[in-house]
Amino acid sequence: xxxxxxxxxxxxxxxxxxxxxxxxxxxxxxxxxxxxxxxxxxxxxxxxxxxxxxxxxxxxxxxxxxxxxxxxxxxxxxxxxxxxxxxxxxxxxxxxxxxxxxxxxxxxxxxxxxxxxxxxxxxxxxxxxxxxxxxxxxxxxxxxxxxxxxxxxxxxxxxxxxxxxxxxxxxxxxxxxxxxxxxxxxxxxxxxxxxxxxxxxxxxxxxxxxxxxxxxxxxxxxxxxxxxxxxxxxxxxxxxxxxxxxxxxxxxxxxxxxxxxxxxxxxxxxxxxxxxxxxxxxxxxxxxxxx
Amino acid sequence: xxxxxxxxxxxxxxxxxxxxxxxxxxxxxxxxxxxxxxxxxxxxxxxxxxxxxxxxxxxxxxxxxxxxxxxxxxxxxxxxxxxxxxxxxxxxxxxxxxxxxxxxxxxxxxxxxxxxxxxxxxxxxxxxxxxxxxxxxxxxxxxxxxxxxxxxxxxxxxxxxxxxxxxxxxxxxxxxxxxxxxxxxxxxxxxxxxxxxxxxxxxxxxxxxxxxxxxxxxxxxxxxxxxxxxxxxxxx
Numbered sequence: 001x002x003x004x005x006x007x008x009x010x011x012x013x014x015x016x017x018x019x020x021x022x023x024x025x026x027x028x029x030x031x032x033x034x035x036x037x038x039x040x041x042x043x044x045x046x047x048x049x050x051x052x053x054x055x056x057x058x059x060x061x062x063x064x065x066x067x068x069x070x071x072x073x074x075x076x077x078x079x080x081x082x083x084x085x086x087x088x089x090x091x092x093x094x095x096x097x098x099x100x101x102x103x104x105x106x107x108x109x110x111x112x113x114x115x116x117x118x119x120x121x122x123x124x125x126x127x128x129x130x131x132x133x134x135x136x137x138x139x140x141x142x143x144x145x146x147x148x149x150x151x152x153x154x155x156x157x158x159x160x161x162x163x164x165x166x167x168x169x170x171x172x173x174x175x176x177x178x179x180x181x182x183x184x185x186x187x188x189x190x191x192x193x194x195x196x197x198x199x200x201x202x203x204x205x206x207x208x209x210x211x212x213x214x215x216x217x218x219x220x221x222x223x224x225x226x227x228x229x230x231x232x233x234x235x236x237x238x239x240x241x242x243x244x245x246x247x248x249x250x251x252x253x254x255x256x257x258x259x260x261x262x263x264x265x266x267x268x269x270x271x272x273x274x275x276x277x278x279x280x281x282x283x284x285x286x287x288x289x290x291x
Numbered sequence: 292x293x294x295x296x297x298x299x300x301x302x303x304x305x306x307x308x309x310x311x312x313x314x315x316x317x318x319x320x321x322x323x324x325x326x327x328x329x330x331x332x333x334x335x336x337x338x339x340x341x342x343x344x345x346x347x348x349x350x351x352x353x354x355x356x357x358x359x360x361x362x363x364x365x366x367x368x369x370x371x372x373x374x375x376x377x378x379x380x381x382x383x384x385x386x387x388x389x390x391x392x393x394x395x396x397x398x399x400x401x402x403x404x405x406x407x408x409x410x411x412x413x414x415x416x417x418x419x420x421x422x423x424x425x426x427x428x429x430x431x432x433x434x435x436x437x438x439x440x441x442x443x444x445x446x447x448x449x450x451x452x453x454x455x456x457x458x459x460x461x462x463x464x465x466x467x468x469x470x471x472x473x474x475x476x477x478x479x480x481x482x483x484x485x486x487x488x489x490x491x492x493x494x495x496x497x498x499x500x501x502x503x504x505x506x507x508x509x510x511x512x513x514x515x516x517x518x519x520x521x522x523x524x525x526x527x
Contacts, residue, residue, distance in 0.1 A: 046388070047388070048388070119362075121362075121363055166378075166379070166382060167382065187402075189395060189398050189399075191394055191398070215408055215409075215411055216411075220395065220399065222391070222394075222395050222398075224389055224391055224394060224395075226385040226386070226388055226389040227381065227384075227385040227388065228385075229381070229382050229385045229386075231385075231386065231389060231391060233391060233395070235395060237395075237399055239399075239403065239412050242403070243400065245396050245399050245400055245403075247392060247395055247396060247399075255382055255386070257378070257382075279374070
C-alpha cells in the first residue's frame with residue numbers, strides 16, 4: 001500500500017488536487033504527532049549574527065578602555081566640568097533646505113547657535129570659537145542645495161569626525177509629527193556602538209548634549225548604529241503604562257556614515273587621522289563593520 | 292605669470308619656425324603698455340588698441356588666480372555611481388533591520404525599570420503586579436461564570452414556558468416617551484461608557500457584559516410606526 005517516495009519529494013509537487021489535499025492532511029497529522037519532539041526552530045542567520053568578529057569590540061568591564069575614557073578629551077565633559085556649547089555652521093552659500101535644517105538642528109540640540117559662514121576659513125574660526133568658550137563645532141556641508149556632509153569637531157583640541165549625511169528629512173516632511181521640540185534638555189540614547197571606534201564616536205555624540213536631561217520634557221534623541229550607518233531620530237515619549245510606551249517623532253531625522261576620524265581639530269592637510277574609510281580595504285566583506 | 296608680446300609679419304610667412312617674434316613685457320602694467328606701443332608702432336591703431344585690451348584682461352585674470360590660490364580651494368570629488376547605489380541600498384536595508392521604534396521603546400522601558408526617572412512616573416510596580424494577578428483571577432472566574440451562563444442558555448433552549456402577551460407597543464404620548472427613553476438610553480450609555488472607562492483604568496482586562504451590568508431600573512419600550520391605511524373609495 002505505502003508508496004515509497006523519493007526523499008527529495010514534497011507534497012506540493014503532486015498535480016492532482018484531491019490527492020494533494022489528502023497527502024497534505026496526512027503530512028499534517030504526522031507533523032502533529034511528531035510535534036513536541038520535533039527539532040527546535042532554527043535561528044535565522046542575519047547579517048548581525050554573522051558579523052565578522054571585530055577584535056576592537058569593547059568589553060563593558062575592560063579596564064583599559066575605562067582608563068582611556070577617563071583620560072581622553074571628553075573626560076571634562078563626563079566629569080561635569082564643562083557645559084556643551086555648540087556652533088552650527090554650513091559651507092559657503094547655503095541654500096534653503098540646508099538653512100532650514102540648521103535651524104531645526106539648533107532647536108533639537110540645546111545651547112547651540114547657528115552662524116553663517118560667509119567665506120570664512122575654518123582654521124580661523126576655530127581659535128575664535130575656543131576663545132568664546134564653544135565646546136563643539138558642527139559644519140554641515142552642502143551639495144546642490146541639499147546637505148550631504150557633516151563635520152563634527154570637539155573644540156578644545158578634540159577629535160574631528162567627518163560624516164556623510166544622507167536621507168535628511170525636515171520636520172514638515174515627517175508624517176505624524178508632533179509639535180515643535182521644546183527647550184527642555186532631551187535624553188540621549190546611543191545604540192549599538194560596540195567597537196572602540198564606535199565607542200569614541202558615541203562619546204562624541206553624547207558630549208553634544210548637556211549632562212542632565214530634563215525628564216519633564218519627555219524628549220529623547222537617539223543615535224542608533226546599524227551596520228555602520230548611524231540613524232538619528234528625535235522623539236517625544238509618554239509612558240502609557242508600565243509595559244507600554246508611546247513615541248511620537250518630532251524634529252529632523254538623518255543618517256550618517258563615518259568617513260574619517262581625526263585626532264586634532266579640523267585640519268585637512270596636516271591632521272593626524274585616526275581612522276579613514278578606505279573603500280578597497282574595508283568594503284571587501286559584507287559582514288564586516290567597523291563601528 | 293609673465294606676459295609676452297607676439298608679433299608676426301607677412302614677410303616671414305614662408306618660415307613657420309621664425310614666424311612669431313616674441314617680446315617679454317615688463318611686470319609693471321603702465322610700462323608694459325608703453326612697450327606694446329613701442330613695438331607695434333607702425334601698426335594700425337585699431338590693432339594696437341585691441342592688443343592692449345587683451346593684455347589688460349590677461350593681467351586681471353592672472354591677479355585673480357593669485358588671489359584665489361591663497362584662499363580655500365574647493366576640491367571636486369566625483370561621485371561613483373555604483374558605490375552610491377550600493378550605499379543607498381545598504382542604508383535602506385540597515386534601516387529595516389534596525390527597527391528603530393522598537394529599539395527606542397525597549398530602551399525607554401529599560402530605563403524606567405532601572406529607575407532612572409525616579410519618582411516622576413507612579414506606576415507602583417508591586418501594586419500593579421498585584422492588581423494584575425487579581426484581575427487575572429477575576430477574569431478567570433468571570434469566564435467561568437460566562438461558561439455557566441452559556442450552559443444555562445443551552446439548557447433553556449428546549450424548554451416550554453407560558454408567557455403573557457406583551458402590550459407595550461402602543462402608547463399615547465409617543466414623542467415624550469421617546470424623548471425620555473432616548474435620554475434614558477443616553478444616560479445609560481454614558482454610564483456604561485463611564486463604567487467601561489473606569490474599569491479599563493483600573494483593571495483594563497475585565498470583559499464587560501453589557502445588559503447584565505445595568506443597575507438602574509430600565510424599561511424597554513418598542514415603538515411601531517403606523518402608516519395610515521390608504522382610503523379606498525368605494526364606488527357608490
